Amino acid sequence: SQQGEEDPQALSIQEGENATMNCSYKTSINNLQWYRQNSGRGLVHLILIRSNEREKHSGRLRVTLDTSKKSSSLLITASRAADTASYFCATRHFDYKLSFGAGTTVTVRA
Amino acid sequence: DAGITQSPRHKVTETGTPVTLRCHQTENHRYMYWYRQDPGHGLRLIHYSYGVKDTDKGEVSDGYSVSRSKTEDFLLTLESATSSQTSVYFCAISESVQGASYEQYFGPGTRLTVT
Secondary structure (H helix, E strand, O other): OOOOEEEOOEEEEEOOOOEEEEEEOOOOOOEEEEEEEOOOOOEEEEEEEEOOOOEEEEOOEEEEEEOOOOEEEEEEOOOOHHHOEEEEEEEEOOOOOEEEOOOEEEEEEO | OOOEEEEOOEEEEOOOOOEEEEEEEOOOOOEEEEEEEEOOOEEEEEEEEEEOOEEEEOOOOOOEEEEEEEOOEEEEEEOOOOHHHOEEEEEEEEOOOOOOOOOOEEOOOEEEEEO
């Protein structure tokens, strides 16, 4: 069964606004990763945060991790039309597999 | 998608026929994975491989088999396709160096329709 669950399922924002999505998981993790999927394409790795980290930044992306609440959030600042995609969190536990959530679909309106 | 190809990219087949999907990588990564993606379910792991001839089942392995005779190729076979196997199939790879985070790199996907 899926470990990560994203919230909300869908998000529509105006260009220039920030987009925030959340991921919750059930059991202890080694790391948590976020991926983006553009329509009809494969997933692309965006950012990874380890279990002993609380926040990571990469360009316009900011990820937080709260292991006590078993949750993570992904913030995309100053959104662009090109950010329109589905975003997935994936949890790595203590082997070499990932468990993916069902994703958040983000639409950025011009 | 660099370094990972999937073939075919699209396939329509009839119920009961065997189907084989191929994943080919040029990255020499040890781990390879097959997922299916269906609306509302995200990605679900079908089978994975941790080396040549070393494979194991994922969460939705019923009706699927895999083989890995070379590092670069990972085959997914539907022995007798059913309509419930209509889906988009993704192959992924990850490396295994010490301290690796096991981030995965995905192929472009194969859209399979079983009629």
